[in-house]
Amino acid sequence: MQKTLQLSDWLPTTRKEMKIRGWEDLDVIIFSGDAYVDHAAFGPAALGRILESYGLRVAIVPQPNVNDNLQDFEKLGKPNLFFAVTSGAMDSMVSNYTASKRRRDKDAYTPNGDKGFRPDYATTVYSKILKEKFPDIPVVIGGIEASLRRVTHYDYWSDSLKPNILVDSKADLLVYGMGEQPLRELITLLKKGVPFEAIKTIRQTAFLLEEGEQPPRNKHWEDIEINSHEACLKDKKTFASNFKVIEQESNKIKGRRILQRSGRKLLVINPVFPTMTEKEIDASYDLPFTRMPHPKYEKRGPIPAYEMIKFSINTHRGCFGGCSFCTISAHQGKFIASRSQESVLKEVQALTEMPDFKGYLSDVGGPSANMYQMKGKVQSICDSCVAPSCISPVICHNLDTSHKPMTELYQAIDKNPKIKKSFIGSGIRYDMLVPEFNKNADPQELEDYTEEVITNHVSGRLKVAPEHTSDPVLKLMRKPSFTYFHKFKETFDKINLRKKLNLQLIPYFISNHPESRLEDMANLAAETKDMGFQLEQVQGFTPTPMTVATVIYYSGYHPYTLKKSYVPKSKKDKDEQHRFFFWYKKENQSWIRNTLEKVGRHDLMSRLLPAEGKKKFKPGQKRNKSKGNEGTYTSVLKHKRKTKG
The missing domain is CATH 3.30.750.210 (Transcription Regulator spoIIAA)
Structure with a gap:
């Protein structure tokens, strides 16, 4: 039986909770854009438990208020070692906005799904406040928002190139990727008495050097300098050329140290750690998580993201x-x-x-x-x-x-x-x-x-993600030909029929992806219709930092070939691509006919548009093509892509 939990089983979030543990001061204080769920799947909690395992006194301030007198940033005082800052389990802009840049109605990492508890660009906002209030205390930023914004990057929501996040956040150190290994080394060095400002050689960290400073020599590392932030601002092709280096070095076993100039400062990104061993990753999941949200949320309602992974x-x-x-x-x-x-x-x-x-x-x-x-x-x-x-x-x-x-x-x-x-x-x-x-x-x-x-x-449903049907689009996506989806569906159908399971295969697709043209989307709609699928929700491509597709979306160039790529960017382009998915809606059929006539694709027109006298699909249904069931229909529930990262 699970033991009865006490308030002291969670990391403290207030002075009162510190006193329950008999603590007068803290070594590390974590600021997070998420509500505090003490579970390994929630980065801020995992960070806290890792630091705690090194014998540190750690507290967490979840979703601090940035719209009042900022008392949340001062209530626990100064930490002995450093502040740790993360936007949470998601980039705050992805959390706050849809692919069409509309503010989301819900925040999955907040009790009751309430919105408004996480500021835009949360990592930068929290870090700047802490540096202004406690300029002598180091700030370490990490999590997915910091990790993916560690170099000059395109920010879709402001439609601009932004410098590495250290510039705007004023933070002292950035931990990218999964944090167990760099944090272990950081704490080891600090415990040995090494001054924080002297710590420059930890793998999987990044920092800024002032003009004239040089990164410390390391006989085991090679350096590679990518184009400066200013050069990227001047030329999109130059910006695109950076990404090949960044992606390759970030995924090497023995990567090079990346340097990038930004104004008068030099960004230094140390190479990654080797992949965690089985023993190391087991240890991370063996930490004393309560696996529960903090008791402070009991009256505010369930946390949707927690309910999903509970x-x-x-x-x-x-x-x-x-x-x-x-x-x-x-x-x-x-x-x-x-x-x-x-x-x-x-x-x-x-x-x-x-x-x-x-x-x-x-x-x-x-x-x-x-x-x-x-x-x-x-x-x-x-x-x-x-x-x-x-x-x-x-x-x-x-x-x-x-x-x-x-x-x-x-x-x-x-x-x-x-x-x-x-x-x-x-x-x-x-x-x-x-x-x-x-x-x-x-x-x-x-x-x-x-x-x-x-x-x-x-x-009931097996979810898979072919993403597209066009070979050129799939090649850019680094996905295989759609012919393999046909083969998998054959296997699925055989097992489904033999076992009499009546399961549904749910394919996910992306619209508006670079290299996807209107004709490609028409073909996607026709091919999935021929297979018996009627799609009700489709994911629109969202440009997020640190992806090939986002670099192409902004620059128009593929970072590996530096050749131009087609990008559907206007609202009209995006809406029209999306519209083909809903071929079964009567209001779209005249538009589909006119559009396909313009490009001479009468073959697709005959496949997409229902002929007179034939039985039509009903919204929310798919044709059941099982042997012995021709012409019958089974319900297809609405589905939504599960967001990762």
Whole structure:
């Protein structure tokens, strides 16, 4: 049984809670844009527990008020070591705004989903306030917002190039990526008495040097200087050329130190740490989390993001897909850090002891569910690799893509007598389950995994993300040909029919992505219609910092080839691309006919527009093409892409 929790089981958030622990002062104070949920999936809590494990007295100030007299920034006093600042689990602009730049109605990381508790550019806002009030106390920034804004970057919401976040935030040190390893070294050095301002050689950190200062010599590191912020402002192609260096060096085992000038200052980005070992990542999940929101929120309502992951298990970090629109590899890295089966099963047991657990795990997975325990067969080959993706345009011959460890993990979880069912809610890379694409793998292992997932771990719908149907768009996305989705659907349909499961396959697509033209979207609509899908919600491309697609969106140039790429940018372009998804709506049919006539695509017109006398789809339904069920319809529920990062 889970022990009865006391207020002291959470990190303190007030002076009163400090006194309960008998503390008069603190070593580190964390400021976060999220409400405080003491769970490993919430970065601020993970940061606090890591620091606590080093023997430090740590407190957290969740969602400080920036619209009053700023008392939240002073109520806990000065820390002995430093302030730590993060926007939370998401970039604050992604959290606050939609792809069309409308302010969101809800904030998933706030009680009751209430909005307005997280400022725009939260990391910068919090850090500047702290530097103004406590200029002598170091400020360390981290989390996804700081991580992805560590160099000159395009900011979609202001439609401008911004310098590295250290310039505007005035912070002293930036930790990028996952923070366990750099924090461990930082605390070790501070405990040895090394002055904070002298700490310049920790991997996975970035800092600014004044004019004339040089980065400390390191015989193990090479330096590479990218184009300055000012040069990027003058020329978009120059800005684009920076990204190839940034992405490759960030995903190398032995990356170079990146330098970039910004005004009179020099940005120094130290190389990444090696991928965390199994022992290291197990230790992170073994910290004494209560797994619960702080009791202060009991009367304010549930925290939506917590409710979503409350009974889920994270099995690994990282993603070697390298998708052009995704930030996961830029933050978590392309190499997979997996937990041991023992660690996962230990957490499963802890979940079963929670008082409101009903026997169902909502998700067992990671950024991509089926990358658990995957790594290079020969490490020396990975050590010299610069490819941003291990599976695009083809799967690397050195990548071990065995799905057997995952199949065994799922089966081990389900042996727990208190588990009624464990679901796979994370996205699955369906292409890695297609033998024609994943030629490295044992076809029988792929079949076993696919059948295990479909039979035992799907709650009505299996979500996968082909993203597009156009080969040129998919090539830019670093995604495989849509033909492999057809092959996967054949396998899905066979298992579905043989097992009499009546499951639905839900594909996700992106509109308005660079290189996607109006004709491509018409073809996407026609091809998915032919397959029996009627889409109700489609994700519009959102340019976020540190992705290939965002660099192309802003500059018009592909950072690897420096060749021009087509970008749908105007509201008209975006609305028209989106409109093709709703071919079944009567008000769109005249527009579709006129548009396709202009480009001479009568073939698509005949596929998209219903012929007179034929039975039409009803909104919210899809054609069931199962043998013996021609012409019948089954309901398709509305769905929404799960945001990652």
